[in-house]
Amino acid sequence: MNLNWSALTKQQQKIVIIITVLAVLQVVALGYFMLKNPGKSAGEARKELHELQGQLSAAKDIISRKALVEQELQKSVEDLEAMVPYAPAVFDSYAWAYEYISRRSALAGVMIDGLQEEISARSSTGNGKEAVPYEVSVVTRCGYNELIRFLWYLETGNPLIVVKELTIDESSDNPEQHSVRIVVQWPPSFKIENVDE
Amino acid sequence: MNLQINLLKKNERRYQGIVSMKVMVMGAIAVFGGILLLFFMLSGIAKVTVLANLDRTRKEWILQMPVSAIIRMQTEAAALNRRTSASLDEWSERTGAPLHKIMRELQGSVPAQVQLSRVYAKIIESGSSGQPECVLQLSGWAVGEGGDMLAVEFKRNLNNSKELRSFCDEVRLISSRRETDDSWVFSLEGKRMIEEAP
Helix, strand or coil: CCCCHHHCCHHHHHHHHHHHHHHHHHHHHHHHHHHHCCCCCHHHHHHHHHHHHHHHHHHHHHHHCHHHHHHHHHHHHHHHHHHHHHCCCCCCHHHHHHHHHHHHHHHHCCCEEEEEEECCHHHHHCCCCCCCCEEEEEEEEECHHHHHHHHHHHHHCCCCCEEEEEEEEECCCCCCCEEEEEEEEECCCCCCCCCCC | CCCCCCCCCHHHCCCCCCCCHHHHHHHHHHHHHHHHHHHHHHHHHHHHHHHHHHHHHHHHHHHHHHHHHHHHHHHHHHHHHHHHHHHHHHHHCCCCCCHHHHHHHHHHHCCCCEEEEEEEEEEECCCCCCCCEEEEEEEEEEECCCHHHHHHHHHHHHHCCHHHHHHHCCEEEEEEEEEECCEEEEEEEEEEECCCCC
């Protein structure tokens, strides 16, 4: 179509100018948006926004449980901390166990003939990384009732102790006294997890 | 007869409608251009809005992420602590009953004419089945009339004890033989597999 500018009326010329200006503006606006985010289309941005909103929603959900989680953690830490005094000391387990067993035997009126650390089979054959229970063997000579009393003191005084082995043999020289060997065991050392803000 | 002569040049011809053809064409182009422009403008606005939302969400995420990460770590720590507590509880309950109770029950179950020569109770870390086991072995002798049946009576007494059964399930008579005219030597054994938590 051949457009003769001089053939147009003033009004028509104005319209053509306005249209041209709008077209130029349109191209400029398009170029502006294209150049502003050259690497990211609206679709990509929307996708990222959607993912981020999902993550944010999950994060907010977690944050809404903050007080409950802190309370649970606090309780779990307190529960485990309450057990710490009953676990053998890491530095000198033998002395710790010796003191505990000696005090209990004195309460039960049982004389201890020997007390020694047991080397666990798992600790000697393992790769050294596996946590193993701590074991101590006690050798004594006592009557059956004293033995029961001794076991009662041992088992009720520490919630973590387990009598792993008990051997009672008759004594030929004194029927009232028995040869007794007790192996007591504590669980492997445990770790208390805590997270400070 | 009337004769009309058209003296207008070709480019001087006028469209006789209200609006000229050129204006209509230009208007159509303008409408098309306007719609196109509107489309791009709206797309631009939508993109700007998305980008603004993305920017705002990113800022919010930067603020919330460390807090949620800490809470997540606290949740994991609490779960680990609970698992440790459960394993400690399980640890001390492995024998089923404390040994002082078992020895007390044993004392009350021995018939008057029975004397024990050896009592052996143990937690075996890897028993015959490969699993940890609680084992109770008893050896002794019975004297007097009906001594051959005393070991059976003893076994029955032991199996009537709830505490003993919780330690080593059912006690079985392993052997019994006459030692002298009125004495019998016997041995009893009970075993229980300790079920480990999954």
